[in-house]
Ligand SMILES: CC[C@H](C(=O)O)C(=O)SCCNC(=O)CCNC(=O)[C@H](O)C(C)(C)COP(=O)(O)OP(=O)(O)OC[C@H]1O[C@@H](n2cnc3c(N)ncnc32)[C@H](O)[C@@H]1OP(=O)(O)O
């Protein structure tokens with residue numbers, strides 16, 4: 001079951017500069033920075049009530065974020081939905097014809113298990129599923 005939009009991912013070239021800009025925009029400071037080696041990204045999270053913004057900076061050229069910025073520039077990268085049972089949701093989406101980018105859930109940022117749906121099967125939007133790790 002899809003519960004809510006958990007975060008909006010924004011690809012940025014300079015995390016410190018983007019943190020300063022979003023701190024001014026949102027009138028709040030990021031609550032955490034976290035590097036996810038497996039994704040070659042450093043993230044910075046802001047929270048306004050139930051809404052989170054995830055800023056993402058590439059830590060290596062093989063990063064999806066590096067390729068995204070090279071191709072499309074900075075901007076909205078993905079929409080993440082919180083799910084109650086990521087395995088059940090992955091199976092439901094497979095059966096519904098969506099292309100999943102990982103066979104099994106992988107460790108994401110902010111204490112989540114994550115999976116991605118290819119933008120080609122979601123009207124050009126990269127979708128992330130995330131489940132809180134209890
Ligand atoms: C996990 C830590 C953190 C968290 O919240 O926990 C994160 O969110 S990490 C986020 C970064 N990691 C990922 O995005 C992993 C999933 N992404 C991928 O596997 C790739 O980025 C993929 C498959 C979406 C694109 O792969 P790649 O860049 O190598 O291929 P192309 O450049 O050829 O792209 C293919 C096609 O897709 C379009 N594209 C790429 N990225 C996006 C995007 N973010 N949103 C929408 N569309 C996207 C790209 O433009 C190409 O389209 P085309 O029409 O052929 O030009």
Ligand SMILES: [Co+2]
Pocket residue numbers: 007009054078080128
């Ligand atoms: Co994300």
